[in-house]
Amino acid sequence: MSAFKNIAVVGGTSEIGQDLIKNLLATKAEFDSIILLTRDPDSVASKALTAAGAEARKIPSELSAAAIPALVEALKRVDVLVSIVGAQALADQVHLIHASVQAGVKRFFPSEFGVDLDLQGSTIPFLGVKVPIRQLLRSEEISSKLEHTFVENGYFMDGFFSSFFGWEISGTSVAVNIPGTGDVPVTVTLQSDVARFLAEILRADPAISRNKTLKFEGDRFTFNQAREIVSKAVIHVPGVKSTFSTTFTAVDTLEKRFETAEGYERAQLQMLLATVRGQGLLSHNHNKLFPNVKPTSAKEYIATLF
Numbered sequence: 111m112s113a114f115k116n117i118a119v120v121g122g123t124s125e126i127g128q129d130l131i132k133n134l135l136a137t138k139a140e141f142d143s144i145i146l147l148t149r150d151p152d153s154v155a156s157k158a159l160t161a162a163g164a165e166a167r168k169i170p171s172e173l174s175a176a177a178i179p180a181l182v183e184a185l186k187r188v189d190v191l192v193s194i195v196g197a198q199a200l201a202d203q204v205h206l207i208h209a210s211v212q213a214g215v216k217r218f219f220p221s222e223f224g225v226d227l228d229l230q231g232s233t234i235p236f237l238g239v240k241v242p243i244r245q246l247l248r249s250e251e252i253s254s255k256l257e258h259t260f261v262e263n264g265y266f267m268d269g270f271f272s273s274f275f276g277w278e279i280s281g282t283s284v285a286v287n288i289p290g291t292g293d294v295p296v297t298v299t300l301q302s303d304v305a306r307f308l309a310e311i312l313r314a315d316p317a318i319s320r321n322k323t324l325k326f327e328g329d330r331f332t333f334n335q336a337r338e339i340v341s342k343a344v345i346h347v348p349g350v351k352s353t354f355s356t357t358f359t360a361v362d363t364l365e366k367r368f369e370t371a372e373g374y375e376r377a378q379l380q381m382l383l384a385t386v387r388g389q390g391l392l393s394h395n396h397n398k399l400f401p402n403v404k405p406t407s408a409k410e411y412i413a414t415l416f
């Protein structure tokens with residue numbers, strides 16, 4: 111039986127959030143309430159979660175300082191707040207933290223779900239916004255009143271095989287542009303597996319995750335190994351010519367492009383450069399703490415793409 115009885119998820123309409131809430135609802139008797147904090151309780155995703163048994167509580171559309179009183183109200187009788195908010199709301203988690211303290215929430219999981227933030231946060235500007243949130247949670251002021259758990263999983267496996275990382279996969283045709291030589295390993299984890307890992311943390315003895323960083327790895331591979339797995343999975347349709355093209359972009363070309371890149375391209379180049387510098391690989395993992403979660407391998411996932 112879980113020691114945490116009332117679990118709230120903000121950003122629960124994200125992919126991980128939906129899977130997490132459904133997973134917790136599958137053993138609903140273990141909990142008193144599974145609460146979705148959402149800006150829009152009438153969205154398709156929110157309605158599907160309430161139909162499945164979650165309680166929806168509406169929160170202000172801006173998670174600003176002015177929203178704190180409403181957030182405190184929404185967090186009444188909540189033991190744990192799991193934040194899975196997207197990029198636009200990451201900095202505003204500071205207000206979620208203060209509201210959690212005021213509402214008497216015991217544990218806060220910030221929205222992270224990526225690479226090792228203590229090691230890499232300062233050198234990947236794209237991720238820098240998450241660093242002050244960790245610092246606030248570790249500060250004496252907050253940590254004396256609110257526990258935290260940080261969850262790292264490397265790159266999302268379901269995001270890795272996309273154009274953001276240089277892949278174009280459609281039926282019998284694959285093209286990949288590999289950053290550097292393609293020999294540097296990265297950690298990749300399916301979002302649904304991150305959700306399963308989170309659910310197991312919430313069911314387990316809270317001491318296991320109290321004020322800890324827990325690392326979870328679905329799989330690890332180099333770009334060249336990923337390319338090899340994809341090449342074996344491509345379907346060969348009689349009469350249809352399969353195509354598979356591989357190109358490489360040198361690291362200094364990526365660095366040069368990064369100097370002037372903006373917006374989406376800038377974020378993309380930061381992740382490609384992080385990859386070639388080995389920053390996407392988790393040093394170790396805590397998979398063994400939660401043996402019920404058998405993560406999906408790259409080979410199993412890639413088989414679903416064709």
Ligand SMILES: NC(=O)c1ccc[n+]([C@@H]2O[C@H](COP(=O)([O-])OP(=O)(O)OC[C@H]3O[C@@H](n4cnc5c(N)ncnc54)[C@H](OP(=O)(O)O)[C@@H]3O)[C@@H](O)[C@H]2O)c1
Pocket residue numbers: 120121122123124125126147148149150171172173194195196197198199221222223224225263264265266269
């Ligand atoms: N490791 C990786 O490869 C990787 C890749 C992508 C993302 N991530 C991380 O995963 C986490 C979730 O990212 P995501 O892309 O899945 O999130 P997302 O889909 O962009 O957003 C998740 C939820 O956050 C809520 N939200 C969005 N903007 C908000 C705002 N301005 N104010 C309040 N709530 C807001 C929304 O819920 P409602 O509309 O219901 O309120 C939304 O469904 C982030 O920490 C992100 O950095 C990691």
